Amino acid sequence: MGASTFDPARAVQFDLPRGAVSARGEAERLLLVPSSALDDLVLTAPREAVESIGRAIGASIGKRAAARIGDGEGASVEEFVTQLAGEAAISGAGALSIERWGRALVVVVEESPLADALLVPMIAAAIEAASGRKAACIALGRDDRAARVLVAGERAAARVREWIESGVAWGEALARLHSGAA
Amino acid sequence: MSKADLILRLERLLARVTQRAGEARVARAPVEQGADSPMPAAATFDENDPGSVEIVSSRQLAVDPRVEAVYHVDPFESRERLVAAHAIGSEPPTATEPEPETAVTEAAPISSRRPLAPAPEERLADMAFGEQPQQRPAAYAPPPESGRLPASPDLDFDGDVTGVRQAQITQEPRPVLVVEPSEPPPEQEPVKRLEPEATRAAAVAVAASDRVVDVLGEAQRFAPATFAALLDASLGL
Numbered sequence: 001m002g003a004s005t006f007d008p009a010r011a012v013q014f015d016l017p018r019g020a021v022s023a024r025g026e027a028e029r030l031l032l033v034p035s036s037a038l039d040d041l042v043l044t045a046p047r048e049a050v051e052s053i054g055r056a057i058g059a060s061i062g063k064r065a066a067a068r069i070g071d072g073e074g075a076s077v078e079e080f081v082t083q084l085a086g087e088a089a090i091s092g093a094g095a096l097s098i099e100r101w102g103r104a105l106v107v108v109v110e111e112s113p114l115a116d117a118l119l120v121p122m123i124a125a126a127i128e129a130a131s132g133r134k135a136a137c138i139a140l141g142r143d144d145r146a147a148r149v150l151v152a153g154e155r156a157a158a159r160v161r162e163w164i165e166s167g168v169a170w171g172e173a174l175a176r177l178h179s180g181a182a
Numbered sequence: 183m184s185k186a187d188l189i190l191r192l193e194r195l196l197a198r199v200t201q202r203a204g205e206a207r208v209a210r211a212p213v214e215q216g217a218d219s220p221m222p223a224a225a226t227f228d229e230n231d232p233g234s235v236e237i238v239s240s241r242q243l244a245v246d247p248r249v250e251a252v253y254h255v256d257p258f259e260s261r262e263r264l265v266a267a268h269a270i271g272s273e274p275p276t277a278t279e280p281e282p283e284t285a286v287t288e289a290a291p292i293s294s295r296r297p298l299a300p301a302p303e304e305r306l307a308d309m310a311f312g313e314q315p316q317q318r319p320a321a322y323a324p325p326p327e328s329g330r331l332p333a334s335p336d337l338d339f340d341g342d343v344t345g346v347r348q349a350q351i352t353q354e355p356r357p358v359l360v361v362e363p364s365e366p367p368p369e370q371e372p373v374k375r376l377e378p379e380a381t382r383a384a385a386v387a388v389a390a391s392d393r394v395v396d397v398l399g400e401a402q403r404f405a406p407a408t409f410a411a412l413l414d415a416s417l418g419l
Contacts, residue, residue: 073410080409098412103404105416133411156419177419 004079005114006068006086019034023090025067026060035092035113054114061087061122062129072131084130094141102132105151106140112147123149140170150174 012030013022021030042050061084064182069075070084077098085096094112098105107123116139124137136157140148148170150160156177163173334337 073408075409077406077409077412100412103410103415105412105419106413127413131410133410133413133417135417144227150417151416153417 004076006082006134008086008090011090013087017156022084023060023064023086026091028060038113038118039115044115047117050117051121054118055125056089057093058122058125059129060125061176062126064090064131069130077177080130084126088126093119099148101171102178104174104177106174107137107149107151108146109149110146116147119147120149123151127151138164140173152177156161 010024013024014020015022021032022028023030032091038048038053044051065080065084065087068087069080072080072160081096081098088094088096088109093109095110097108097110099108100106107127109119109123112119120137120139124135127133127135127137135151136154137149137151138157138161140150142148142159150157152160152167160170160173160177163176164170168176369377406415
């Protein structure tokens, strides 16, 4: 079995006579939007609106990835991540990868122009759309290059959020999550 | 007191000891008066002729420098030396015969009388049959004699027995062993070193095929085969 690859051929279609942009496998039109406009939206729009926009972007990515993956239940981690990362790259969201911290799944997005307010719901929706499972995500930390997002259940996400807001390092928070500390 | 004074005093003491030893020898044997004798001759006296006192030799005494030094009064010196110094210039000691041993005529004091313990056989007999009347008077040990004791006869002691040996004066100087610094020291018997004798447990030979460690099971590892399994594990935290 060969290594998983992403075929970007005909992933985006630009219909110049119609002035329309679309992605392969979707009839819905896409729009090239500058990231600064999204930053202003994050600053001015309500939190629910920003979250809604982020989830919409992620859902689109996840659906396209699922179309490429085919059997989501049997797909390997590498295959799943490859297709999901490819679709995220096509959409311009950044370079996606995953890290396993024990049993915790952490999505790492490098060079993403999206703020955490948009990024976190985007990843959650993408995972849900690609896997068919309900997931809660929380931003662990962000540096100049990469942002990390924990994919967990609702209760775990809430606990980690509380620990991080209290000053606990996200690595320790993940460790506490595994130890079952309250 | 300086070192010089101390040395001087020691030398005087040595001279006196030597002189006394010489005087003792002279006392045993009659002194022969001669022209070379340093001592003045004894004056002869005839009882019948009061004028018979004549001094055979009127030679003036040569002052012994040691005598002169003795008369130097030193508060640290004892009177004994002054007495000995006077004796040096006086009449020479005449040879005296050792006094014969005299029998003890005085009676022993009562306190010195002490009964002797009877023989062991007699004690046993007394214990068995009771005290028997003394058939013989108790013997009393003579008390130790007190007072002057006769001088010991001049005995010739064996030097090998007493440990005193006549010093042999040799005219020839002793050979001195000169050891050159470059020469190696004479070989000596090497000092025997003590070596510990250790006893240790015999080493156990372990072959590569020996299973020393017994491992039960395998360590738990999380390696989900699918992304779904990984996602489920994370969602289950």
